[in-house]
Amino acid sequence: MRMPDLIDGSENVSVHGIFNWILLLSIFSIITVVGNYLGYKHPIADSLIGMGILSLITLVGVWMERYLPLNISSILYISIIGIIIAFPGVPTSDFVLYYVSKVELLSIVTVFLAYVGIGMGKSWNEFKALGWRAVIVTILVIASTYLGSAVVAHIILVLTGVPA
Amino acid sequence: MERIKIPYRKDDGSVEHIYREKTDKRILRKNPWKDYRLHLTVFALVVLAEIIGPFEIRITDSISFSIMPLIYAMVLGLVFYLLKPIKWIKRRQARIAEGAMMLFIGVLIAKLAISSGQSIHLIFEMGPALILQELGHLATILVALPVALILGFKEEAIGMTNSIGREPNVAVVVDKYGFNSPESRGVFAVFIIGTVIGTIFISFLVSFSLSFLPLHPFAFAMASGVGSASMNAAAIGPTLAAFPGMETQIEAFAGFSNLLSFCVGIYIVIFVALPLTQKTYELLEPKIGKDHVKIEGDDEDA
Numbered sequence: 001m002r003m004p005d006l007i008d009g010s011e012n013v014s015v016h017g018i019f020n021w022i023l024l025l026s027i028f029s030i031i032t033v034v035g036n037y038l039g040y041k042h043p044i045a046d047s048l049i050g051m052g053i054l055s056l057i058t059l060v061g062v063w064m065e066r067y068l069p070l071n072i073s074s075i076l077y078i079s080i081i082g083i084i085i086a087f088p089g090v091p092t093s094d095f096v097l098y099y100v101s102k103v104e105l106l107s108i109v110t111v112f113l114a115y116v117g118i119g120m121g122k123s124w125n126e127f128k129a130l131g132w133r134a135v136i137v138t139i140l141v142i143a144s145t146y147l148g149s150a151v152v153a154h155i156i157l158v159l160t161g162v163p164a
Numbered sequence: 165m166e167r168i169k170i171p172y173r174k175d176d177g178s179v180e181h182i183y184r185e186k187t188d189k190r191i192l193r194k195n196p197w198k199d200y201r202l203h204l205t206v207f208a209l210v211v212l213a214e215i216i217g218p219f220e221i222r223i224t225d226s227i228s229f230s231i232m233p234l235i236y237a238m239v240l241g242l243v244f245y246l247l248k249p250i251k252w253i254k255r256r257q258a259r260i261a262e263g264a265m266m267l268f269i270g271v272l273i274a275k276l277a278i279s280s281g282q283s284i285h286l287i288f289e290m291g292p293a294l295i296l297q298e299l300g301h302l303a304t305i306l307v308a309l310p311v312a313l314i315l316g317f318k319e320e321a322i323g324m325t326n327s328i329g330r331e332p333n334v335a336v337v338v339d340k341y342g343f344n345s346p347e348s349r350g351v352f353a354v355f356i357i358g359t360v361i362g363t364i365f366i367s368f369l370v371s372f373s374l375s376f377l378p379l380h381p382f383a384f385a386m387a388s389g390v391g392s393a394s395m396n397a398a399a400i401g402p403t404l405a406a407f408p409g410m411e412t413q414i415e416a417f418a419g420f421s422n423l424l425s426f427c428v429g430i431y432i433v434i435f436v437a438l439p440l441t442q443k444t445y446e447l448l449e450p451k452i453g454k455d456h457v458k459i460e461g462d463d464e465d466a
Contacts, residue, residue: 148304
C-alpha cells in the first residue's frame with residue numbers, strides 16, 4: 001500500500017518542520033504535566049519549566065542530528081547535552097536539577113507509552129498472522145536478554161564489592 | 165495484507181539513523197499536531213491511568229507485584245485502536261503516534277541523561293558492570309536458539325534469536341542475509357511480535373523478577389537497557405517503584421545502559437552475536453533440529 005500523502009512536501013527540514021516539532025513537544029509536555037500533577041502532586045508551574053528544559057534539549061538534539069555534518073544520532077546528542085548541563089559544579093546544574101526533578105520519569109513514560117500503544121495497533125494484523133511458535137521464541141528472546149544482563153551485572157557488582 | 169516493511173537503511177550500510185527517517189516522514193511533512201483527537205485521546209488515557217493509580221497484588225506478606233499506570237495507558241491505547249466503534253483512532257493516527265513517539269523518545273532520554281550527569285561519578289565507578297552487562301544479552305543465543313530449533317525453525321532461528329530484534333538489529337540481519345532470506349523473515353517476526361507484546365511482557369517480567377530474584381538494585385537498573393526505547397521505559401517503571409529513595413541512581417544506570425545498548429550494542433550484534441548465533445546453529449541444528457515449520461505470516465502477502 002502506497003502512502004502518497006506521506007511523501008509530499010520538501011525533502012529538507014523546513015522552518016515549518018521545526019514548528020511541528022515544537023508544537024508536538026508542547027502537546028506532550030502539557031499532557032505529561034497534568035499526569036505528573038495527578039499522579040505525584042508536583043506543582044504544575046515547576047514541572048512545566050522542567051518539561052520545557054527537557055523539550056529544549058530534545059529540540060536541540062534532533063536539530064543537531066539533521067544540521068551538523070557529523071554522522072551522529074540525536075539520541076547521542078541529547079544524552080551528551082543532558083549529562084553536561086546536569087554535571088555537578090556546572091552553572092546550569094542546580095537550576096536544571098531542581099526543575100527536572102519535579103517531572104517524574106514515570107509521568108513521561110506513561111504518556112510516551114500511550115502513544116506507543118496507539119502506534120502498536122498498526123502492527124496488529126501482521127502480529128496475528130504469525131504463529132504461536134514465533135511468539136514463544138520472541139518471549140524467550142526478550143526474557144533472556146533482560147535476565148542475562150541482570151545476572152551479569154549482579155555478578156560484577158558483587159565481585160567488585162558494591163554494597164546493595 | 166500489508167507487506168512487512170524493511171526498516172530504513174542507508175546505502176552506505178549505516179544503520180544509525182533509522183529513527184530519523186521515520187520521524188521526518190511522519191512529522192516534518194505533515195501537521196501532526198492538527199490531529200487533536202489523537203492527542204485528546206492520549207490525554208484522556210493518561211488522566212484515567214493516573215487517577216486509577218498503581219494496582220498492587222499481594223502474593224505473600226513480603227512479596228507483592230504491582231501493575232503501573234503506564235501499562236493501563238499503553239494497553240488502552242492499543243484497545244482504542246482495535247475497537248471498531250472508535251473511528252477517530254485508526255491507521256493514520258497510529259502512523260502519527262509512531263512518528264511522534266520517535267521525537268518523544270528524546271524527552272525520555274534527556275530526563276535519563278540528566279540523572280546520569282548528576283551521578284556521573286557513580287557511572288564511572290560502576291563502569292565494568294555497565295559495560296559487561298551488555299554481553300549478558302548474548303544469553304538469548306543460549307536460551308532461545310535451542311528452543312527455536314526444537315519448535316521446528318531452521319535458518320529463521322538465526323534471525324530470531326541473535327538479539328532482541330528491534331530496528332537496528334533488523335537492519336543488521338537484512339544487510340547480511342538479504343531481504344528475502346529465511347533469517348530476515350525470522351527477525352521480522354520477532355520485530356512484529358516484540359512491537360505488539362514486548363513492552364507489556366517486559367513490564368510483567370521485570371515485576372516478577374523484582375519480586376523473586378534477589379539481585380542488586382543497580383543490576384535491575386542496568387538490565388533495563390535492552391536495546392528498545394519503549395521496552396526500556398516499561399522496564400524502568402517497576403524498578404523505580406521497587407526501590408524508593410534510589411530514583412536518581414536507577415535512572416542514571418538505566419539511562420546509561422540504554423545509551424550503551426544503542427551505541428555499542430549494535431557492534432556487539434555485528435561482530436559477536438550474529439557470528440556466534442550462526443556457529444551455534446550449525447552445531448545444534450543437526451542434533452536437535454525438527455521438521456521445518458514455516459513462519460505463518462509468509463504466505464499472506466500476495
